[in-house]
Amino acid sequence: MPRPRSLSHAGLAAAALAVIDRDGLAGLSMRTVAKELGMSTMALYRYVRDRAELELLVVDLVLGRVDSTPPPTELSCRERIEVMVRRLRDTVGAHPEIVPLTVVHRHRSTAGLRWTETVLGLLAEAGVEGHRRVVALRGLIGYITGAIQLEHLGPLAGAGTVALAELPPEEFPHLRQTARHAREVGADREFLGGLALLLRGLGL
Structure with a gap:
């Protein structure tokens, strides 16, 4: 039986973003994010398939902070x-x-x-x-x-x-x-x- 998941996608994305903010985009890898979270690289694959999925989580995290509601209609x-x-x-x-x-x-x-x-x-x-x-x-x-x-x-x-x-x-x-x-x-x-x-x- 697989081990129960204890790390949320939001937590994973936050760790990946911290790596990018500190080390630049070139510093992002499964290994560096696993280290940021204090886990093994192999354990990280329980949460995401690959770096591409990790990148998407980061994009969703940041863009999710953008207010997408239409501005007031009294503006032009x-x-x-x-x-x-x-x-x-x-x-x-x-x-x-x-x-x-x-x-x-x-x-x-x-x-x-x-x-x-x-x-x-x-x-x-x-x-x-x-x-x-x-x-x-x-x-x-x-x-x-x-x-x-x-x-x-x-x-x-x-x-x-x-x-x-x-x-x-x-x-x-x-x-x-x-x-x-x-x-x-x-x-x-x-x-x-x-x-x-x-x-x-x-x-x-």
Whole structure:
């Protein structure tokens, strides 16, 4: 007879997320999660089949923290979409290393599907239909994931911006000047400014 299970999927996902937050996505493995939980690697296979299932649990855990309920109707449709985008960015941005996992597993995550369904409903209310709605959704998801990655791996306040600001002016005048302005742009201003441009481009 198999031994009774004593570890919940939520507990397992929390341990895997702790490993990712500490060691990066490259540090995630059945072995490292088993060590985090104080059990053998073989014992961990009683709870999940493989790393892919472990990844999905992590994605569901994080995306499950995103409020997917429609924003108040007194807001404009554009403002309501912005609220949904900010909810996802703020939640996933707290664990930036999992961004690639959200892309790979988003179609299998019930929590992620709920957020997507709400956004699609808002786009429909705004009259965005057919192929345009497909492109709009993909554009929003691509913007969120890309922005989180940029903020995490190459923030405007980081050393890369400093290096660009010191490039030879005779060879890279525009890049040098732009980098110098970039040092004055905070993460929220960068994100919301780009989002405003994207929503405007969608006609919202």
